[in-house]
Each structure stands twice: as structure tokens, then as C-alpha cells.
Amino acid sequence: MSDIINLLPDSIANQIAAGEVVQRPASVVKELLENSVDAKSSKIQLVINDAGKQLIQVIDDGIGMSETDARMSFERHATSKIRESEDLFKIATMGFRGEALASIAAVARVELKTKQSNSELGTFIHIEASEVKKQEPTNQSKGTNLAVKNLFYNVPARRNFLKSNPVETKHILDEFQRVALAHPEISFLLRQNEKETYNLLGGKLSQRIVGLFGKNYQKNLIACSEETNWLKVTGYIGKPEFSKKTRGEQFFFVNDRFIKSGYLNHAITGAYEGLLKDEQHPFYALFIEIDPVHIDINVHPTKTEIKFDDERSVYGIIKAAVKQALGTHNVTPSLDFGTDVNFESFAVKNMDFGAPKVSSSKDRSYGSFKSLNQGTNKQAHWEQLYQSAMQESMPSPQDIQKEEMAGSFTPADLSSKPTESKLSAAFSHKTETPSSKSIPVLMHDKYIMKQMPSGIMVMDIRLANERILYELYLERLKSQKGSTQRCLFPVNLELSPSDFALIVGLKDEIAALGFEFEEFGQNSIAINGIPAEAQHMNEKELFEGLLEQFKHNQAELSLSIHENLARSMSKRSANRTKISGDKLELTTLIDRLFACAQPNYTPKGTPTFVILGLEKIADLFNQ
Structure with missing residues (x-):
């Protein structure tokens, strides 16, 4: 029998490697930056x-390469950063695999x-395509x-799998922001389609x-700093009232690597416990400096996931540092953006941390740092704060993963109902039309009660409006015909470059x-009309809420653009809907809900109404 195993040509091997390294244009941007x-x-x-x-071009004023190095840089497994296997465990630079340029x-x-x-x-x-066409001085x-x-x-085939230009641009901006944020001392310039998007001068982290x-952001940043003998944490976190519905603006850097x-x-989020509204996420840009021997960055192909040899200690130090920063932000002077960053130190210098002792205490009160005496020795109070934080039971990474999986949401199939186990046995969710003879009643400006043949219907006004508006906006998106109310005066809205591109x-x-x-200057728009x-x-x-909800859905759910926009707009509009107790208005809302294709549930799968059955009512009176 003849041999069938052959070595792959370099060109094909490079294309296979490219499938791992070069997933989209943003992957190239990351490697080159x-x-x-x-x-x-x-x-x-x-x-x-x-x-x-069409084009990704990176120009720098760095040390450059010799003629030999320039040619070698396009060979597979060619790198200037690794000489022996031990080097894999003490890498302090960015890329190191030696496949990026060859794959590109x-x-x-x-x-x-x-x-x-x-x-x-x-x-x-x-x-x-891996073939050198020309090399010359x-x-x-x-x-x-x-x-x-x-x-x-x-x-x-790979090119056809790329998303639309706005989506790919958003990924590029994300990578640019991460690199620029990790290196505030470097000046960065970004030009898109001959237009300047960013022009960032080298300076302080706060300026960046x-x-x-x-x-x-200038008035909403809180300095955060802590240092031990084996780990240092610096950076900024956002004030609780500055939190957003999206997770996007959250950055961890370990040795300047995102x-x-x-x-x-x-x-x-544990440090912010009790300070945030539901489904709100804080801003943070935190830098962890640690000896590379304590981490393994070769866990994921994109190098965005790493392992610490003592993850629980890192968890505890970060949580305690953030709690300390939050506890003092009301009395901390406003940041001076004209001078060098000088974090106010509450650190315990050269403290031998080791692995924090874990106890079963669940005390999550903020008294230990809310009551800090501003005029006394802050270092002594910091020791007390850290010891208090360490008394909390530190979850393991596996616990967090299970918690996130349990809390993850899978979009409900709108043609089906949520499982009955999620609903109270007291309620029946058969599609049932309310009696036209009964008079609806408004309760607490939030609910409508109305008699049904099988009992009493209790409708949530906000959720009902969300379903009604969702189907209205979805139909408009399909027909491309919207009803507009012109603004008396245009409203200007400044956006970040990534939001503007979106x-x-x-x-x-x-x-x-x-x-x-319409576009109104760089990264700003003028709103002339609303629905x-x-x-x-x-x-x-309304416009900012639509944008935030769209980005939140984009990050959490796999939805089409039309579905996402309809959900986002209906949720934001429904949250601000007010209703009077007028019988005609209440009746109209009920009629509009039951005229929907799916009146029972919101787009997310939450019931819009429940029915308290006659049998259950009788049971309440022990009859």
C-alpha cells in the first residue's frame, strides 16, 4: 500500500494558521499595533x-528591522522574543508566537x-499569498x-463571512482602544476612509x-491603587452613578496586555454591590503588574485569557482596592488633568500577602471603609479594610463560571411559551380575551385589572407596551416606513467615535x-425628529437609550439588526410610558395588546399579564 501522509506546503500551512490568527480585519490591527x-x-x-x-496600514517610528530580520519576520515560528522553553513563562511583550506576519x-x-x-x-x-514578489532597498x-x-x-469564502462595515469597524475600534489605553505614553493617530477619528497625544492615563x-469621563473617574510585594493594581474606576447598561467599557490589563x-x-461587581441599579455595569480600566512567572498567557489563541497561579489572592486584592476607592470617592479631590497622575496611596508597602486566608464569613457591609477617618493614618485603616475583605468567602473561578452560565439568557422562541415551571401555579396563561362588559381598573399606575371569563386578569402596563411597540417597530423596519414627529429645534448629541460609526x-x-x-461635525449628530x-x-x-440598549443586546444576544433595534426601541420607549386612569385609554391598551401576534409575552419572554383563576381565589378564602 502506498504512503498517503505528506508534508503541507508552506503556503497552505500558513493559510491554516491564518484561520486561527486572522479571524477578521481587527485581528490584523491588533497584531500590527x-x-x-x-x-x-x-x-x-x-x-x-x-x-x-481594502487597507490596513500601521506606521511607526520604532527601532525598525534590518534587511535579514525584515525577511525573516514573514517566516512561520520566527520570533525575537523566545529562545528557549523557559521564556514562555516570563514573557513581558505583546505578540510572541511568530505566526502573525506569516499568517497575514x-x-x-x-x-x-x-x-x-x-x-x-x-x-x-x-x-x-506567502510568495515574495519583490525585495529591494x-x-x-x-x-x-x-x-x-x-x-x-x-x-x-473567508471574506464572505465578514460582517458589514459598521460591525467590522466596531471591532477595529475596540482593538485600537485597548492598545491605546494600555500605552498612554505613546501617541496614536487613527484615520478611517481619509477622515481622522482619533488623534491622541502621549500623556497620562486619565487624559487617554x-x-x-x-x-x-473627566468628572466621573475614581483613582484606584494598591500594591503588595508580588502584585500591583493601578487605574481608574467609574462612579456608581456613571454606570451603563453595556459591559463594553471595562478593561483589565495584565503587564499591559488586555x-x-x-x-x-x-x-x-462584588465591590460595587448595593451601589448599582439592576443590569448596570461600571466603567473600569485597571492595570495589574505581576511577575510573568506567576501567570500563563498561552491559554487562548488570541492571548486575551490568562491563568494566575493564585487567582483567589488576585480576586481579593482587586475587590479590596475597588472597595477602598469607592469608599473615599466622595472626599477625593477632583482629578487634575494637567499634571502627572499621582495615585493617592493606601497601599501596604512590601506586605507579605501570600495566599489570603479564606473564612466562611459573608459580611458584605461597607462600614469598614465608609467610616474611615480622613485625618488619621490611612495605612492603618487600609490594613483593617483588607482584613475585612479577606474574611469574605472567595468564590473559585469554577463557581463564577457556573453562576454566569446559570444566569445567561437564551432568547425565547416567540412562537412558544416559557416553561410552566417558571410561572406560579396560581396563574393560567391560556390566550384568553378579556370580557368587553367589565370595566378595567388602574392600580398603582403600574397594573390594569380586568374581569376575565376564568377569573381576573392583571396586566403589567410597561410590559404590555413593550410588546405592542416591539411589533410596531418591527413592522416599520420591514416596510422602511416610519412615522416622525419633527423637533421644534435640532438636538445635538456628541458620541464616541465607535458609537458614531455604529x-x-x-x-x-x-x-x-x-x-x-444628520451628521453634525466630527463624531456628533443633530436629531431633527423622533418617532x-x-x-x-x-x-x-431617547436616542442615547436606544444606542445603549442596542449595544447591550448586541453583546448579550445573537439577534439580527432589525430584531435588535425593535427590541431596543420598544424597551426604552415602554420604560417612559405614562398612562391615566381613563377607561377608554385602559381599554385601548388592552385591545392593542390582544391584537398583537403574540400578546402573552414580551420579546424577552416575560409574561405581559397573568390570570388569577376563580379556583385559586376561592382557595384564598378556604372555600
């Missing part, structure tokens, strides 16, 4: 055309210009200029946060809901 950071650049410029599909060059046309400061000429290399300033053109041009996310950690996020990409769909708006049924609502709050 991190390479520029590792090259000790002080200025980095990112140029994007057509959401990265396998699925795009790549042009590289690079020059070192001590060289007279630089090096130019042109590669297409070039006149180039110090640093590197790398252009990735026509991404996935030779793998059309404001530059990335807007001026309103990571995702549900476990550490749980420590943050809104512009959804302009036609948002117009179908009934909004009228007719929302004419009594605040235009700015």
Missing part, C-alpha cells in the same frame, strides 16, 4: 479603508518598509510602515481615557423607526 508597541515606538499611526477589507501574508497582499536608525537605506518587501525614515491590502482576496471615550476575565470582573452604519434602519438625524409615539419624551435621552 502590538508589534509597533514592542518596537519601542513613540508615535503610531493606523490607517483603515473599507473597514480594513498568506491571506493578503502585504507591503513592508522598514529602516533602522543606523542604516542608510531601508528595506522594501512585497508579498502576496528603499528610502525610508526610521521605523516601520506595513500595509495589508485586500484581506482574504485569495480566500473568498478622556481622549478615547469623551469629556464626560485580558478578559469573568472571574476578576466578578470581583469588581450610528452612521445604522442610519437607514434608525430612520425607519421614525428618527431623523411620533415618543413625542413627549426627551429626544436626547
